[in-house]
Amino acid sequence: MPSPLGSDVGFEEFARSAQTRLYRTAYLLCGDAETARDLTQTTLAKLFQHWRRAGAAEHPHAYAKTVLTRTFLAERRRRLRDLLAFTRTGGLVPARNTEQPDLRVTLLAALAELPPRARAMVVLRYWEDLSVETVASLMRCSEATVKSQCSRSLARLRDRLGEAHLYTADPHLHPYAIGS
Amino acid sequence: MLRRAMDRTTQDLPPLPDLAPVAVRLGRRRRARARLTVAGGVFGTVTAAALGLSLLSGADPGVAMPAAPPAAFPSAYHTPVQVRPTPGQQPPEKLSDAESARHAQFQQQVSALLDELLPASVEDIRPVAGEVSSYRITAGGTTFPVTLSVRPAEGERLQECRNQPPKITCEKADLGGGRTAQVYAMAVNRTDTLGAMVVTRYGRSKVLLSVDPSDTASAPVTGAQLLTVVRDARFTDLLKYADAHPVQKKDAPVEGG
Incomplete structure (x- = not known):
């Protein structure tokens, strides 16, 4: 201090x-x-x-x-x-590889599909374990917005990853993999 | 369960070195820059206010400014708004007194032109002190951020329009003289609040004019209305000036995020 x-x-x-x-x-x-x-x-x-x-x-x-x-x-x-x-002319254009050749579905890839603000809300709410009220204050939005965004984001994560992956991922398959 | 997945995802990250000493060094630099900017910003604001219209018309010989911006439109003084930097915001760069005054003058010219060309629903336009590309407009009692960025960017070109409806829509527009623009409407911050943006190039610079939504309301200006501004010959004069005498630096490498 x-x-x-x-x-x-x-x-x-x-x-x-x-x-x-x-x-x-x-x-x-x-x-x-x-x-x-x-x-x-x-x-x-x-x-x-x-x-x-x-x-x-x-x-x-x-x-x-x-x-x-x-x-x-x-x-x-x-x-x-x-x-x-x-x-940039003649430079490399950063392009996201949506094909994901190894088809490895990662939590990071699923999170990356969320808009940045929704991603931040999910991380603050479920990783940092902050209350809806605190997240709303931090994000300068209403509590209703946090609730609806988090709910929508969770549904998307489940769609993308599947419940099974969220619950049974083997961390040894790949350090960042949720499932394969 | 999601938390456990997040925990697993982050637990094998490569170890960090001790970031504290570098943070102290960078933080000291930030403090120094912020102190100097505040001093320069106050000086610039006071100077511009004191000189008033004579400064805007470029008639004051006592202020050294390299080629004053064009001044062929209404010139009511738009009082700059002081925006308190919030945690997480990049502090403005340090400027000399003359450069601060030049930036303030440029912002006045931009404000005057926007005042004339934006729809009547826009009640007030104010430049943000010390942030040459930032403005605030008020409509229906709500304040919205506006950006006019004219940044040196040799070697960069406009991309093809990227459409991702309904979140992002893009239309190409012809500005004449071989110049084109792209007019974007896009969801900003939330899916239900839209912002408008026009991007183009002028000379060696990339140009971006945008109006962001507030926390709860979409921007009060459409892309088509911004395009009207961009098509105005006086706006082109401002671009010509800023291209020849940049008020912003070339993009620095992105730090963080």
């Missing part, structure tokens, strides 16, 4: 205690480890920037989740617009 003089004492300790959890959440949001690490790093840098406020918050870990989620959503919005409209 910062001292009354507003020093940064406590930040590094907090960062070390929070980084793994943030990283795992970021991974579920982004879908790849490298981007998740960048997102975690950016989140921690932003927390340090506002550490006087963040460190004094009643729940600094909740504050960190808010920063992580909003950073993720802001970046996705920016990227979506750019990806929609522009492409």
Whole structure:
């Protein structure tokens, strides 16, 4: 926690205690480890920037989740617009492989099919175990929106993965696989 | 059960190095940038307000500005709105006083033109202080974010229209002179709130004009109405200026997310 003089004492300790959890959440949001690490790093840098406020918050870990989620959503919005409209001449066009040659259905792939905000709600609600009220406040929307989005998203995840995969996935088949 | 699946999915992630020292270093830089931007933004806003219309007309010789933006349209002063950065938002970059004033002037020109060309249902237009591409419009008592981005982007071209109805619809439009635009209507944030966007190129820059929905309401402006703005010769003059004297930097590599 910062001292009354507003020093940064406590930040590094907090960062070390929070980084793994943030990283795992970021991974579920982004879908790849490298981007998740960048997102975690950016989140921690932003927390340090506002550490006087963040460190004094009643729940600094909740504050960190808010920063992580909003950073993720802001970046996705920016990227979506750019990806929609522009492409680099002669460069590689990032294209999603919808064929998935090995047909391995992963939780990450299923999550990636949800819109970013719906994905964030699912991750916050079911991974972070936050209440509907807290998710609504964090996402700046109504509780009804959170409930309906989560319900719709769960149905889509079930469709995509199948109940059996969710319940009986063998983690040894593939580190990130839910079923094969 | 979903939680267990998530747990399994994330438990074998490669280990992280200690991110704290780098976070401190990056965070210090962010603090320094934010402090300087606040100082520069306040100076720019005060300067623009004090100079008022004379600044807009480019007639004040005391302010060093490289080739002032064109000023051939109504020039009521649009008071900038201060938007408090929220956690997670990228801090604006540090600018010199002259550059801040130039950006503020450009925003005034854009605001004046939007004021004239957007439908009458748009009641108020205000630039966002310190964020040259950001504006806020008010319609029916609700505020909506507007973006006009003119960013250097040599080597990038417009993609083909991507349609994913009903979430995204795209129409191609001819702007004349060999220029084309794409007009998008797309669900933003929620499936039931639509935003509008027009993208095109001018010179070496990529251009994006958009109106986002509020938290609960769709944008009060359609893509066709944005296209009217983009087709106006005075808008082209603004693009010409911003292409020759960029007010935004080339895209940096994406950080995070």
